[in-house]
Amino acid sequence: MISDCWVVLKIQLIVLEIFPFFQVILKMANVTNNATLPLKKIPLFSIDASAIEECNRHVQEDPTVWLGNTACFKNDLQDVCLKREVVAQLQHVYSHKVEAECKPVTNQRVTGRCWIFAALNAIRIPFCKSLGLEEFEFSQAYIFFWDKLERCNYFLNIMVDCCRSGEPVDGRLMSFLLHDPINDGGQWDMFFNLVNKYGLMPKKCFPESQSSENSGTMNSVLRHKLREYTKEIRTLLEDKAAPDDEVRALLRRQMLEVYRILAVTIGVPPSAFTWQYYDKTKAYKEIGPISPKEFYEQHVKPVFDVEQKVCLVNDPRPSNPYGRLYSVDCLGNMAGGRMTIYNNQPIETLMKVSGDSIRDGEAVWFGSEVDKGFVRKLGIQDTEAFDYRRLLGVDVNKGLNKAERLFYGDSQMTHAMTFTACHFQPSNEVDDGAPEKEADALPVKWRVENSWGEERGEKGYHVLSRPWFEQFVFEVVVDRKYVPQDVLDVFTTPVTVLPAWDPLGALARNRITRLD
Template identity: 55%
Template sequence: MVASALSPETLQKFRNNFYADPKNILAQNVCTRVDPLEVCLNRKQLEETQHVFTYKIENEGKPITNQKNSGRCWIFASLNVVRIPFVKQYNLDEFEFSQGYLFFWDKIERCNYFLNNIVKTARRGEEVDGRLVSFLLHDPTCDGGQWDMIVNLINRHGLVPKKCFPESYSCESSMRMNAVLKSKLREYTKVLRDLISEGARDVDLHSKIEQQMAEVYRIVGICLGIPPETITWEYYDKSKQYNCVGPVTPLDFYLKYVKPYFNVDDKVCLVTDPRPTNSYGRAYTVDCLGNVVGGRPIVYNNQPVELLMKLAAESIKTQEPVWFGCEVSKRFAGKQGIEDLKVHDYKLVFGVDVTLGMTKADRLLYGESMMTHAMAFTAVSVDAEGNPVKFRVENSWGDERGEKGYLIMTSDWFKEFVFEVVVDRKFVPKDVLDVFQQEPIVLPAWDPMGTLAH
């Protein structure tokens, strides 16, 4: 095909056509002065949206959490889910698990995992400027994560109340710390690859990684603080009764005081990936994706979106919240907290539709869609046939957006932009659970099914 340049005549035609339609001039006058997305807001959808639900978890956690300027949504969503049965059991009015505690250990474990991946890829003969190593070096340590990574952290390091390990500046704004870590990890990558090219033994590589990780530990410890080895947690319950737990290790705190009411090993992650290359009823993983060496691998059980929605609703009906991953920014009215395919009328303003011109599968294939955010479902409404029509969503962006921090999501939005849910295995049919016994098909490291962890 001959390259198609834009001639002056063509550009003049575009200009004439634009100004020939008065609606374009009106839209231009408005959108050059305010946020175009606000102009696209469909007022009728705002009028018809109400935060009232058929089934709602009774004891939603308080306070609404806030991840601030960090990518820790997966940690916040996970701890928000764990919190609900915990506060019910211990009769608490307000409570938070320490997000900073898991963030500390994820940084340590993730850096070690990265360095081991560098050795593994070098042993596989991957070139430093090849696509895989280039992808790994693009963002050597990030804030994002997946459910299986939470399981690894909790089973290895336990949990602590936020009062016992509060937030730090770099927890709430991680960019500066991450910049230091990324620089060092790229430097360490060169050192390790040079050693391998010189024929270094495994024992020498292990020794070098340990030296490098000692520096990483120091950097992270300076920025985040170092978690205590034991904690003592004092609190008042709703009856104003004094209670004291400890001294106890963080791992024992989870095993003795949390696990009986929320066992992370009882939960399973189901995804929906409709791309024709990735069949339903199959297990998948992503190359080089994880956070703990020797820990639980990231496994995706691929199922139709209708099953994910059905199991999420069943879980909520029995008072169990649901962790999920989605692409939060599409068709999302942020201030109002509404995720609805009809909440923005792009065609009215621009004369074209946006995003929905492709199928969910095509959006994944062409880079238009990916998992970007994790949150939790805490309520659902159903129609006369029992089909879900809308969900209540607990977010981690503070209480100024939506309904005091809660969002509302329609079932149609769920089908288009939700990609995974975590539910208790007791809700999952046996044939679906059996998929976890398969040897996972390995997707490339840059696959969109892995983006929530980046």
């Protein structure tokens, strides 16, 4: 009993001795915690009761708010704001048009393959003319397969470079690239890489699959595997200075797995095919056996040579002067392939060369931001299509210019389509009052072949106004013969590489650009 009391007393004495020490420790911890806690910042404006009361009073005093709410209760905001006079003004009548638009209107379904469809739609026009065809489609799935394979390999090679250079996995570059390692978007130079290496083939010889028409699940699997492969690459290069042969062996094993995924989801493209068809006179024709590369070289290239096409962009940001060549870091689809490059020019240059191409009967591939000023059901693209001010009391898409929209993240390329016609007004007058010559005029509206089926617009074709072109078209691809020599000379100048997240690379990062 006495010994137990002694033990308790001893413990109490020890606690009393060390208590001041613990007090100091706790006080230091408290100071540290208080130092790291953020101070409560007093906002300049708060949503309090008086603010809400003011807002309610503001809308209650305006009778158009009630009327607008009633109209929008069961109707889409854009349908309510649509201006009838714009619909009546933009008719599908054009002064210049390509000789024959091919059928059927294509449909990219639930994918972001607009850049592939737009390019193949442009190519099939002279191809159909040369073979006397009324209906034809190139195989979009064929290009899609090789793009997926090449793009996965391109991404993994970038990951090797990033890991070897010590790029932190949680740094901005790696975080940006790993956020979406694979998607469906693309650029003209990427299309060039694929056609130049793999050629083309008819759709009937390699038709669509479920995954080529609805790529979401396939892309999800590929994204997971690419992130997993990045971890393997990083582990290999962190643990030791792995030689190239060892890294190459790892990439080979990874790409074998990617190929198998694509073989299951899209199918393995044939190395040779025989194409049987009837021309417009109903005469039987046959081409083959022939490889896709031979098919392009012998039957497509003579009427549409991808090597002769050049890409011009309009980026009016002050940081990117006109007359310069630009690229975007880590933007591409083929290791060792052509860089994705942009020749930056004023918008008038893009309109001029596009108009000259249409006037000569050649369709034009172009990239734009599709959803602003876009009447989806009617296929009308015009900056004045909607009158938001009368309904909402504010202007929409008018407070920022084109450069500012790029700078503040309000605009970027989201969709690629094809110009097949345009309309000139030779009677327009220039500033000095003299009549404007047609050769010097710029088109006032354009006919657009889209790849969303026949449901929108005039059986799949849109009409696009000149103001919309000026504000939301960023890129065109035309034959170099329509481009002035001083603009072509820019392609021989040094390339300025923009960051990987720059909006100029947006079209190649889109997952799905079909708007349902």
